[in-house]
Amino acid sequence: MRLIHPVTAGEPAPDPDLARLYTYPEGPCLRVNMVASADGGTWLDGLSGGLSGRGDKRIFGVLRGLADVVVAGAATVRAEGYGPARPRESWRGLREGRPAAPPVAVVTRGLELDLSSPLFTEAEPDARTIVVTCGAAPAERRAEVARHADVIVAGDDRVDLAAAVRQLADRGLGRVLCEGGATLNGQLAAAGLVDELCLTVSPMLVGGTSSRILDGPGALSRLRLAHVIEEQGFLFTRYVREPH
DSSP states (O other), X not given: OEEEESOSSSSOEESOOHHHHTOOOSSOEEXXXXXXXXXXXXXXXXXXXXXXXXXXXXXXXXXXXXXXEEEEEHHHHHHHTOOOOOOOGGGTTTTTTSOSSOOEEEEOSSOOOOTTSHHHHSOOGGGOOEEEEOTTSOHHHHHHHHXXXXXXXXXXXXXXXXXXXXXXXHTTOOEEEEOOOHHHHHHHHHTTOOOEEEEEEESOOOOTTOOOSOOSSOOOOOEEEEEEEEETTEEEXXXXXXXX
16 A cells, blocks of 8 residues: 655655554544445445455444444435444554444434344444434434434434534534435435545446436536546545635
8 A cells, every 4th residue: 555645755655654644634524434346336246345355344444433322324324234334453543532333323214224233233332333313303203213322303304414413513423424325425415414525436437327326406516636546556545625
């Protein structure tokens, strides 16, 4: 693994300090992490893991270790078989003064969740799974979910993502890592909530009907390339939103 941008000494920097390169800025920050093929596809055989590699998994771990909370849409949680984030020895220094692992927050309007899955039954008490929903969610189902997870109600007919992010910050969870999917990413971008994009470009062509990293209404944000890391043909990029 080598840092190829920026390089100041004329040679790519080997074995870069990932925790330093991906450190969150001061204050609340919402970071989207995605992997895509060279032609822009976000999954292979229906799962993002088919595009991943050893380096991507390593950076994925660092990003989770740095985050206060991991956010994902309900469809992604179901498709990828999400469980709770598990503590890692390598996170000990990254998470000083915080729970050993970040909680997972699931964004869902309909509350179609498997409450018997490990995401709800195996989460540690200090990193209890959070469900983000809206006032239109079925009341009985919401009460049932509240027995298994912390519930945030943001918005009336649909989830108000800006309000949800504020409520997470009010809980001390200001460093947000969003892991998709593409629909949730698109909604966050349209709402102007994406501060950073960490995009892994996988050296594959997948074609087919795979989605982009953002689906939904148009959203224009100017990004600055903060760094690029390379390993075995994979490019690990970090983009930061330019100030308005």
